[in-house]
Amino acid sequence: MNAAAVVGVQLGDRSYSIQVGSGLLGAPASYQSLPRGSGAVIVTNDTVGALYAKRLKAALKDVYPKLDCVVVADGEAFKTWQTLKEILDGLIEAQADRSTTVIALGGGVIGDLAGFAAACYMRGVGYVQVPTTLLAQVDSSVGGKTGVNHPSGKNLIGAFHQPLAVIADVDVLESLPDRELVAGLAEVIKYGAVADDAFLGWIESSLPALLARDKPSLVQAVTRSCHIKAPVVASSEREPGMRAILNFGHTFAHAIETGTGHGTWLHGEAVGCGMAMAADLSARLGLIAPTHAARIARIVAAAGLPLRAPTLGVARYVELMRMDKKTEAGQLRFIVLEGPGKAVVRGADAALVAATIEAFGGGAPPRL
Amino acid sequence: MNAAAVVGVQLGDRSYSIQVGSGLLGAPASYQSLPRGSGAVIVTNDTVGALYAKRLKAALKDVYPKLDCVVVADGEAFKTWQTLKEILDGLIEAQADRSTTVIALGGGVIGDLAGFAAACYMRGVGYVQVPTTLLAQVDSSVGGKTGVNHPSGKNLIGAFHQPLAVIADVDVLESLPDRELVAGLAEVIKYGAVADDAFLGWIESSLPALLARDKPSLVQAVTRSCHIKAPVVASSEREPGMRAILNFGHTFAHAIETGTGHGTWLHGEAVGCGMAMAADLSARLGLIAPTHAARIARIVAAAGLPLRAPTLGVARYVELMRMDKKTEAGQLRFIVLEGPGKAVVRGADAALVAATIEAFGGGAPPRL
Numbered sequence: 001m002n003a004a005a006v007v008g009v010q011l012g013d014r015s016y017s018i019q020v021g022s023g024l025l026g027a028p029a030s031y032q033s034l035p036r037g038s039g040a041v042i043v044t045n046d047t048v049g050a051l052y053a054k055r056l057k058a059a060l061k062d063v064y065p066k067l068d069c070v071v072v073a074d075g076e077a078f079k080t081w082q083t084l085k086e087i088l089d090g091l092i093e094a095q096a097d098r099s100t101t102v103i104a105l106g107g108g109v110i111g112d113l114a115g116f117a118a119a120c121y122m123r124g125v126g127y128v129q130v131p132t133t134l135l136a137q138v139d140s141s142v143g144g145k146t147g148v149n150h151p152s153g154k155n156l157i158g159a160f161h162q163p164l165a166v167i168a169d170v171d172v173l174e175s176l177p178d179r180e181l182v183a184g185l186a187e188v189i190k191y192g193a194v195a196d197d198a199f200l201g202w203i204e205s206s207l208p209a210l211l212a213r214d215k216p217s218l219v220q221a222v223t224r225s226c227h228i229k230a231p232v233v234a235s236s237e238r239e240p241g242m243r244a245i246l247n248f249g250h251t252f253a254h255a256i257e258t259g260t261g262h263g264t265w266l267h268g269e270a271v272g273c274g275m276a277m278a279a280d281l282s283a284r285l286g287l288i289a290p291t292h293a294a295r296i297a298r299i300v301a302a303a304g305l306p307l308r309a310p311t312l313g314v315a316r317y318v319e320l321m322r323m324d325k326k327t328e329a330g331q332l333r334f335i336v337l338e339g340p341g342k343a344v345v346r347g348a349d350a351a352l353v354a355a356t357i358e359a360f361g362g363g364a365p366p367r368l
Numbered sequence: 369m370n371a372a373a374v375v376g377v378q379l380g381d382r383s384y385s386i387q388v389g390s391g392l393l394g395a396p397a398s399y400q401s402l403p404r405g406s407g408a409v410i411v412t413n414d415t416v417g418a419l420y421a422k423r424l425k426a427a428l429k430d431v432y433p434k435l436d437c438v439v440v441a442d443g444e445a446f447k448t449w450q451t452l453k454e455i456l457d458g459l460i461e462a463q464a465d466r467s468t469t470v471i472a473l474g475g476g477v478i479g480d481l482a483g484f485a486a487a488c489y490m491r492g493v494g495y496v497q498v499p500t501t502l503l504a505q506v507d508s509s510v511g512g513k514t515g516v517n518h519p520s521g522k523n524l525i526g527a528f529h530q531p532l533a534v535i536a537d538v539d540v541l542e543s544l545p546d547r548e549l550v551a552g553l554a555e556v557i558k559y560g561a562v563a564d565d566a567f568l569g570w571i572e573s574s575l576p577a578l579l580a581r582d583k584p585s586l587v588q589a590v591t592r593s594c595h596i597k598a599p600v601v602a603s604s605e606r607e608p609g610m611r612a613i614l615n616f617g618h619t620f621a622h623a624i625e626t627g628t629g630h631g632t633w634l635h636g637e638a639v640g641c642g643m644a645m646a647a648d649l650s651a652r653l654g655l656i657a658p659t660h661a662a663r664i665a666r667i668v669a670a671a672g673l674p675l676r677a678p679t680l681g682v683a684r685y686v687e688l689m690r691m692d693k694k695t696e697a698g699q700l701r702f703i704v705l706e707g708p709g710k711a712v713v714r715g716a717d718a719a720l721v722a723a724t725i726e727a728f729g730g731g732a733p734p735r736l
Contacts (some may be wrong), residue, residue: 122523145491155490155491157489159488159527160492
């Protein structure tokens with residue numbers, strides 16, 4: 001099967017396309033338009049590699065007679081400077097040159113690591129994203145953000161480096177744990193909430209099919225999400241403000257993730273709860289009707305995402321949100337809804353923020 | 369004293385200017401047009417830092433109320449992944465954010481390290497080059513090439529990241545060891561040889577003044593060199609072939625440096641000898657008169673640069689040149705002169721290359 005849909009990301013001479021469909025990963029046709037160069041190096045982790053590297057290699061072997069593979073450990077804990085060095089050493093060992101293409105096979109961690117390695121190797125070689133999680137397919141594989149974590153913060157070290165192509169094959173989502181599928185749906189819901197109310201309605205009615213991993217529904221969800229993200233990525237190179245609205249729910253989510261210790265909540269779970277909180281705050285600011293905020297919360301819950309925030313206490317939430325990169329000049333700023341499918345960046349009164357945190361159960365003092 | 373000259377590098381919204389003059393490093397005016405942001409972090413080494421960091425800090429303190437300094441060890445041996453990590457940790461410790469400016473105070477090693485750290489920190493922050501060697505002033509600080517060495521090769525890991533500004537103060541060349549001054553002159557001679565025969569004539573007559581560190585002569589040499597490099601850098605983003613001519617002499621130089629072990633010959637010394645060899649090869653190819661090749665060799669010698677190539681043997685030279693990144697599809701290619709002030713990329717017959725190596729004394733078997 002060929003791509004069910006192709007989404008273009010317009011970035012001048014760095015433009016690229018996202019293929020979305022079923023059967024793409026193992027089809028040589030998916031890679032035909034890539035530059036041949038001197039070869040390719042697949043970068044993957046031990047979990048995903050065991051499942052899909054063989055199929056990918058079979059598809060790539062006619063395109064790239066020289067094909068190597070670098071396998072790193074699985075998990076966000078390995079999104080480090082040290083793993084980046086391992087990948088760069090692997091590229092050198094494979095005698096990669098300036099015309100080598102790096103193929104990132106994995107979720108967001110692999111995409112960020114392999115993309116950053118491609119950005120640094122010989123001052124930049126091309127790379128292809130083959131995302132294997134729903135989150136990576138709808139979010140992290142598109143936009144060129146790459147990087148590693150530092151003990152002092154996530155993604156502190158990295159580069160903007162656009163891929164040559166993104167191959168989003170929904171077949172690989174079959175092996176995704178339920179919890180990660182649900183976490184990925186949070187970002188899909190986000191696109192509907194901030195940019196396309198009709199899409200939000202479609203998501204609402206399609207949640208049972210999406211949760212059952214119905215392929216046409218997954219293709220539709222990924223395609224529409226990428227359609228919304230692509231022009232934002234293209235315009236945000238000059239207008240970073242545009243990109244901000246894609247962080248809807250993320251200020252609360254950042255506090256939840258950091259406050260509970262990274263890894264306790266999945267990012268998508270925190271974003272799910274964070275979106276319901278941001279919608280609630282939007283209603284408190286008088287920007288949307290309380291019924292619309294309740295609808296966002298209902299969709300979040302129906303997807304299987306948590307609606308109850310961890311009880312860190314209001315003061316701790318505010319402290320954590322202040323540490324967020326998106327805070328400017330000390331003032332807390334939020335992406336809020338100003339209508340169905342419309343988002344905007346706004347400052348918010350501390351009392352309203354506190355009321356939202358309390359309403360979601362986050363304000364009670366931590367139990368000792 | 370203000371800048372004696374300002375050279376513009378035209379790169380759209382990444383355009384910047386190179387200020388060349390005397391008294392620039394310690395003058396607050398040199399930094400007035402830089403973005404303020406939240407502060408600046410000086411990156412330097414222990415040798416240069418001891419000489420100039422105090423003067424630079426005094427000039428910067430009114431521009432950047434928050435000013436930090438990261439000091440690393442001096443030398444090419446420290447242009448490593450490990451030192452890069454030290455600088456990134458230093459930026460984090462200084463609580464640098466996306467609006468922080470990195471100030472690279474030092475020679476090419478510091479410029480490459482600090483520039484690469486700036487490229488990676490939070491996916492890219494601005495940086496300023498304050499080059500303290502002649503080589504860095506006329507070459508490495510201009511063009512945005514940054515990176516670190518790897519045990520398998522020089523500059524294997526790095527990024528293109530253009531500086532916000534270059535401040536080339538010839539006063540700092542007073543403390544430069546003679547040998548490094550002479551090595552820097554090799555690149556100055558190169559600009560004349562490949563792009564401006566009138567400049568080459570000026571260099572020829574001005575060598576005594578340049579070697580005596582006459583400031584107006586140094587300002588003229590740096591300014592004219594940057595004037596020649598700037599449009600090549602600007603055009604080479606789309607036409608990498610243009611940038612190649614600035615590698616005149618570098619294919620032979622690469623073989624000399626690698627064959628003798630990096631650090632035995634200074635890069636500029638190898639480039640000096642390499643240019644004389646490339647000019648000789650140009651004459652053997654019938655592209656220029658033997659008298660012009662002899663003139664290049666005479667200027668190289670008058671600058672105090674070596675004219676006798678190390679006796680590695682012809683076969684070893686060819687092997688080393690094949691390993692050079694500039695070799696394409698296995699064929700040896702050289703930047704050769706096709707007239708006074710005119711360079712071009714050409715393949716060359718192995719017999720002619722061997723004759724050139726022999727003529728410069730490089731062909732004799734190594735003495736055991």
